[in-house]
Amino acid sequence: MEKFWNYIRICHVCKRYELVSTSLLCDSCKNQLLHESDLSQKELYLDLGFTVYNWCHWTEDNDPLLRPIIYALKGGYLKQAIYELCTEVSLHVSEAFQNQPILLPAPSKNKNQKDHAYIIAESLAEIFNLKIINAFERVNTSALQKSKSKNQRKLPNLKLNSDLTLTERKSLLNPENNLLFIDDIVTTGSTAKHAFNNVNKHYKFSAFSLFYRPLKFNDD
Numbered sequence: 001m002e003k004f005w006n007y008i009r010i011c012h013v014c015k016r017y018e019l020v021s022t023s024l025l026c027d028s029c030k031n032q033l034l035h036e037s038d039l040s041q042k043e044l045y046l047d048l049g050f051t052v053y054n055w056c057h058w059t060e061d062n063d064p065l066l067r068p069i070i071y072a073l074k075g076g077y078l079k080q081a082i083y084e085l086c087t088e089v090s091l092h093v094s095e096a097f098q099n100q101p102i103l104l105p106a107p108s109k110n111k112n113q114k115d116h117a118y119i120i121a122e123s124l125a126e127i128f129n130l131k132i133i134n135a136f137e138r139v140n141t142s143a144l145q146k147s148k149s150k151n152q153r154k155l156p157n158l159k160l161n162s163d164l165t166l167t168e169r170k171s172l173l174n175p176e177n178n179l180l181f182i183d184d185i186v187t188t189g190s191t192a193k194h195a196f197n198n199v200n201k202h203y204k205f206s207a208f209s210l211f212y213r214p215l216k217f218n219d220d
Ligand SMILES: [Zn+2]
Pocket: 011, 012, 013, 014, 015, 016, 025, 026, 027, 028, 029, 030
């Protein structure tokens, strides 16, 4: 009985029960998602000084499809779903991972916790056989976050992780290494830009996000 329920899931988008092949979506929603990904330009030039790769653009048109998926992934506990998604990603954005980059996940809110960006990085590391360095930690901006003026948002929101080993630091600064910053969503790229600045604008730096949100819409 227990086994049976392991194969029945509610699709996070259409809320239908289905015998599913993935742990997040029914086949019909999955195919829609893959279609959206196919329409997206994978390499973005946002004038940041490095390339941003992405898998799927999150727009007003596909918002009803993508929002429930993104919110489910943000929970961070859907490890299996993230792994499945990253397997799809690996088929469509392989150029981002070709040069054996070291993966640098966006830092989690709580330093000792692995959140969604880290889980995405872990999945990609496994699929492409890559190394992860937990290179960054958040700058404590709790006082600043209460007030959301534009100027304050531009303040650095991350810095180098104070727990880095000497070997890790050397790896980050080694000009031979390719570095790939990993996040779930990129909008303006400002977090990735702060990461870039923290590794001394390493010239083999690029960023990858599952989703790129070109325009702000209905933001809550
Ligand atoms: Zn569905």
